[in-house]
Amino acid sequence: MNKESQGAPLGIKEIAKKANVSIGTVDRVIHGRPGVSKKTKEKIDAIINESGYQPNLIARRLASKKLIRIATLTPKVPAETAYWEVLLNGIKQAESEIESYGVRVEQYFFDQNDKASFDAQAARLLDSGVDGVVLTPIFIDESTRFTEACKAINVPCVFINSDIPHVDSLCYIGHNLFQSGYLTAHLVSYLTQPNENILVLNISKELEHFHYTLRKEEGFRAYFADNGKPMNITKADIRKTDYESVSKEVSKLLAVNNDVKVIFVTNSRVSTVARYLQTLGKKTATVIGYDFLNDNVEHLKQGTIDFLICQKPQEQAHRGVLALYQYLAFATVPEAKTFMPIDIITRENYLSYRS
Amino acid sequence: MNKESQGAPLGIKEIAKKANVSIGTVDRVIHGRPGVSKKTKEKIDAIINESGYQPNLIARRLASKKLIRIATLTPKVPAETAYWEVLLNGIKQAESEIESYGVRVEQYFFDQNDKASFDAQAARLLDSGVDGVVLTPIFIDESTRFTEACKAINVPCVFINSDIPHVDSLCYIGHNLFQSGYLTAHLVSYLTQPNENILVLNISKELEHFHYTLRKEEGFRAYFADNGKPMNITKADIRKTDYESVSKEVSKLLAVNNDVKVIFVTNSRVSTVARYLQTLGKKTATVIGYDFLNDNVEHLKQGTIDFLICQKPQEQAHRGVLALYQYLAFATVPEAKTFMPIDIITRENYLSYRS
């Protein structure tokens, strides 16, 4: 304990000298390799403990010829939204930054509308023997199982884009989904009177990755609950994402719920809704959605979308890969949660926003 | 160009072989050291360029016995607010994480109410010959000059807590001050009618570090300008921070501006204002301020503060030091701006907030 505070961090060599053994033996003890007598192992362990030995991970990385293999598991592009493309750019950027340090990034893609494809790719990935994974865990159950399988073989997982609480990932980088819903509700609370009609739309083919939207919805509802402002919130799951289906559903919903004041679309598909509303002519509801995509921004410009809540997918992916590398190479434990700022973009300030 | 894509990054040794020289000569060329004939230098340079040689910074760090010295320049504690203490914890945390890699963190402290003390410490720091600096640039002119002086001798500076736009820092980690003001105004816009009275309070002894508050104020005003909602904003600089002075000033301001709807305190001193308002009895204005400090939270609980806009000072400092280390040790260029999430804390949700 007092040795380490002297500034000279002692290494494997000093330990060997203290224990009157060779560095090879110390090395064996440190790595739990066999072939060391119980007595010397205990002696060395004791010295290691009391001296607070910290391995020099830079030297270790240099000496170890092992290739670090990082896998990414994300929705494939081209997809229905341009969102995932942006994210991929972040992965590529990170890859080029670390490839000269014995790191390889291997990309796996699944169909965001097909849980089975996630499982299939996840299985391939597990077989491949990579050292760590960066993934967008948009299917809760599948991702949870996958993460646990990884944990069992000591492969750390980094979540980006959406989090699964209580699942043991190395870290999460992305929105604080709950907060973003909460903040949205905060905004909405000013636009509405108690008991007015609010429409929450979850537009996604796979119900299972609604948790991405679910946490937002929870936050959204929590605000009103916290603040004792009862609202008439209608939540609708629209399971088809094409324009025809969405417009039909929205039309039905608007017919049933008259005088809707706010439409909150919980993901980036808000432009589809906006497009339909545009055809109705007179705009009566405030429209809120997610992500700085071209289509969405266009509607923002035209006034058919009022707020966009934005994150930075590229930066998320970039940071995710780098954080995993740092962890694998240098055991640098990342911040458990890195929340991207919740930027609220309006018609007035979108020009100055750099996604 | 095509060599590097073959996955085997060639090193100093391969270059030497290609050029028919020894690695020592290559080393000299790479480091621009003297003692190499023009001809061989050119030959080696050519090979380096066409092969896209990237030095292995891990090996470099191991071989270089140089100690990396990082300085921090922050307000001293104990100060009037507990804010800086939290930040220091982040510095200490980072320090303990990297001290075993040949890094020393040296702390410098200045008086946040005394620009001269900043200059004095900055001068000391410059003399000390450190390799990089993490600082809270709360005095614009002084910090700008300091950063430029650092740049001149190739010492990178990381800004935390507040940014100075257009000053060439390595990176900034902290709030997006403008956005935080903008968002606050967005909230305020719902609480007010056009042309109502808003009081913006900058409470700080040194006018010069108002840029921290100024950017917020700019964002605040920009929102109303962007959205064509003229407000009657009175901005007041209170140059003394003790309770007596603040309460006197606020009292005067409230007398002159009757029917103030919103009081926006642009830093963590909001509790001082809240304390005074409490003595007035009936609360008429919405009070908004910054930072999750005990005093502020207490007022939030009691309802004398309505919103607190929170950042994570400890995480800022932690990340700042680590980013600088990564840069100095491995030339890992950090994200230019890392914006902490703008968390809005109310009486209803403060319990679940982990600062």
Place this chain on the structure above:
DNA sequence: TGTATTTTTGTGTACGTACACAATCATAAT
């Protein structure tokens, strides 16, 4: 032409660890 001097180039060791291999030791079998 030979020596002194300077310029240029090559070599060896180190950084702290990993790992293959060699050497030593203890124990059991003969």
Place this chain on the structure above:
DNA sequence: ATTATGATTGTGTACGTACACAAAAATACA
């Protein structure tokens, strides 16, 4: 006691670079 066997420990080289020093080559001067 001798040898074989396995358990334990020690040694050497490598990772890719930095740097001090030695060696060689080129130039200058006598």
